[in-house]
Amino acid sequence: MDFGPHLMLAILEGAVTAAILALTAMGLSVVFGVMRVVNVAHGEFYMLGAVIAWFVATTLGAHPALGFVAALILAPLLVGGLAAVADMLILQRIGYDPERTIVATIGMLYIIQQGTLMTFGPDARPVAPPFNSRIPLPWLEWAEGKLSFYYPWGLSITSYKLFVIAAAALILIALWLFMTRTRAGLVMRATQQDSAMAQAFGIPVGRVYALVFGLGAALAAMGAVLVVPIQQAHYLMGHDPLLLSFIVVIIGGLGSLPGTVIAAVLIGVSDGVISVFFSPTLAKITATLAVAMVLVFRPQGLLGKKAH
Amino acid sequence: MDRALALHLGVIAALGLAYFVLPAYHAGNLARIMVLAIYAMGFNLAFGYTGLLSLGHALFFGAGMYGLALSMQHFGAPTLPALLIALVASALVAAVVGALALRTKGVAFMIVTLMFAQAGYLTALYFSAWTRGEEGFVLPQALRRFAGFDLSSAAGRYFAALLLFALTLLLIGAIVRAPFGRALIAIRENEPRATMLGYDVQRLKWFAIIVSGTISGLAGATYALLFGYAGASFAAVPYSILPLLYVLLGGAGTTLGPLVGTAFMIYLFDLSSSLTDAYMLIAGVVLVLLTMFLPQGMLGTLRKRALPWLP
């Protein structure tokens, strides 16, 4: 393949990564935005979503589309419920102290990850996509003095991948409507502004926090259900999304929702492009160091505003 | 001689005796516990005494481990020079990472240290021609000698571990009572107040990270030397979390907490290995329970309830 088609393929693959990442990182960002805590177990909620999707799909055993739809509903509900319970049992008891919350969520990370290893096992397991037709993509060529279309070999995307991008966009729009147009969303944003004040106005802050923590985990689980037909379910699969979500949330400005989406697109697409053209390890090293430097020298994020 | 020093010397003597009393299996375990306790003591200086919660100390442990193992493996360096290289390597890494990461505080500091350590781990994977990546490499037994002692034998390993553990414990004991250590505690307790007493808080924290990182590097180098193996998994995220676990369990900001916590966890891992391979599950459960019910750890609670003089 020539450079042009190759780059286009990389960007398309990157867009799929970006879509999943936007969902996952949004979960982390919502939790940080409202509760001011960093959830290190976030990647494991993602992994759980994928594992539950596999479980639902294999249990139902019917048409892949049926299993997929069931998983898309069940996995976020189960994962969100588990997270809400964990919030009430653990995080609420330690008063959301920032450092102790990180230590506790590190503990949760290993409990979920190793618990999955013991039950689900160490193997990677596939889930069939609900539909998956190959769509060849055209490329322009300047030949014999005129512009012509042709279909380079290997330049294609699947209908499922396009669906992932669309589905992620829809979920994000729904989330935005939920946060801005519903009473529950309003309550969440009021709690984000000032939890003491919200408490004084009779908002049950404890329940709001449990709900937000559950919502954050559910978003990660949705991302995972979408990704699992492309990438198999595995008990260690939560690690990279956690790191990438951190990166996105940091670049986008901690707790800023529009910033999170922009950063997810930026990171997802560049991750796709870099890993097609360079060694993935070297790309990860560079990205990780770059983000550490952003935090060191511009802690409000690249897109965030400087606090006075 | 005061109580704190007497206690430290007593613990060291008891560990020396233990080799002759305990069955070989437990002596072997204890050698490993002492090496990992060096690591936990290094971590404790930053976390327990200065209040700097790093999630990236595996970087320093790894720098020490590879500093020693690579110079032995690829350049045939003898033990002492290799150990020196390891210490210099980890001190340098700690100095650079500390200078950068200390521009941040709290949660940002935790994430930045985590990311630097992740970059270090990936670097070890990237140069797998030298490090052999996750799989790692075994150090030639012929090189693992010091002053005529075979460090791969049970006795050589045990007493080398004890010697380095004892030196580190006495060093930490001295540091935390010296003006430097008192100042670190002041920073942990109330940073703005320490600044307004004239303490150069940034510089003191930086020194704390360098000393902490160098001790962690010593632990990494010792591990490679005594157990004859170096691999990238020792630089990965779990190895940054484990010293936090040991220190939290034993008691942050106590000199002997790291040893107690390490011993406790290693035996817990050991016991659980008959039930499951997923030993990090135990780590997770203990971490959650500690944050909820025993935030000051075993010795921290003991100090608060009964023995206020405990160092």
Add this chain to the structure above:
Amino acid sequence: MAALGAAGAPAILQTRGLTKTYAGVQANVDVDFDLPTGQIRALIGPNGAGKSTFVGMLCGRIPATRGTVMFDNKDISRLPAHRRIRLGIAYTFQITSVFTGLSVRENVALAAHRAGGTEATVTEVLARVGLSDRADQPAGDLSYGHQRILEIAMGLAQKPRLFILDEPTQGLAESEVAEFKALIRGLSGTTILLIEHNMSVVMETAQFITVLNHGAILAEGTPEQIRANPHVQAAYLGTEDA
């Protein structure tokens, strides 16, 4: 107005054009301030007059937007807080700030040792403020009043040349305020800058008073002059003591 009290002794502290702006709001505007060596000076003014911001800029806790601070004829405007403290400035916080997890003795020792003091300094200071019998208690277990006294003890242990106290008697009982006045009067040789709301403390301890209003110096003078100043009465005394 600034020339009301001509300073005889050389100034240990001078500011010129010291200004602090928070997001467009001016907390201090072009403050020119002279403090002669050895003087006990009170800095008064209504709430929000910019007193704490002003002393914060003196000791380096708050970066100035512009202007200079001279200490002992040396420009310290660009020095970080800890370097200013080391030159001989001590500062007590408006909101009590001690090392609550450490013993009372250790609190004072941390202050004394940094400034080159010994164990003898610590013992002497503890005796002077009447905390000797509580030396081994954790500072966090002290009553509020005793914690404020401990703050002052930490300042004393630094043997400062300039001692800045931000509302030291806030929340103290009457008897403790009386002890505080005696303590301050007994500090001969130390230059003191005192932010204070309690007028009896101001009138009985200060040799000279600076009144700050809306971030600028409104008046300066002896306690008698300030008491008689109609501008001050209008801006401050009239409202505060009503």
